[in-house]
Amino acid sequence: MMQKNRIDQALKKYNLRNTNCRVEILSLFISKDEAMSHADVEDFLSKDFDRVTLYRTLKTFLDKGLLHKVLDDSGGLKYALCKECTEENHHHDHVHFKCVKCNKTTCIDHVEVPHFQLPKGYQSHELNLLVQGVCPECSKIY
Numbered sequence: 001m002m003q004k005n006r007i008d009q010a011l012k013k014y015n016l017r018n019t020n021c022r023v024e025i026l027s028l029f030i031s032k033d034e035a036m037s038h039a040d041v042e043d044f045l046s047k048d049f050d051r052v053t054l055y056r057t058l059k060t061f062l063d064k065g066l067l068h069k070v071l072d073d074s075g076g077l078k079y080a081l082c083k084e085c086t087e088e089n090h091h092h093d094h095v096h097f098k099c100v101k102c103n104k105t106t107c108i109d110h111v112e113v114p115h116f117q118l119p120k121g122y123q124s125h126e127l128n129l130l131v132q133g134v135c136p137e138c139s140k141i142y
Contacts, residue, residue, distance in 0.1 A: 003030055014064040021049045021057050026066070035070040035078035035096065035105035070096050071128045072105055080107050096128070099135035106135070 007026045011018050024045050029036070036044075042054055049057075058079055061067040070078040080096075095108040113129055 003027060006030065010066060014066060016060065016064065021053055024049075025054070025057055025061070029067070029081040033081070033106070035080040035107070037076055037078045040078075070105055071130065072098055073130060073132060078105055080105070083109060095131055097131045097133065097135065099138055100132055101134055101138035104135060
């Protein structure tokens, strides 16, 4: 029940209609707490939603500040739940960690992204920092 309230509040906060697809996708991201590709989301959700509906919902969540993009080492695109973003202040300059054992990608919000100076003429719009290694869960196993 608490998760349902959280989802309802998030949709209301971002002025989004409460649809089954949106509720299921938000519920999935809240329960998994990891970055997922379009295909990952499609695999977990009921077959009631077609690929285009899933894509549009993910794009809407991205545009509104509910999700942010995560690029992984294969060049693929994944999405992760934003913690403090809004449509007006959508930032995700934080570290992402990909486990080489289980392949899960997670946001590491409490690690500061190193500051660097770009050469003259370059303008930064977005920063993606991916660290690869072994996550705490897999460290226990191996």
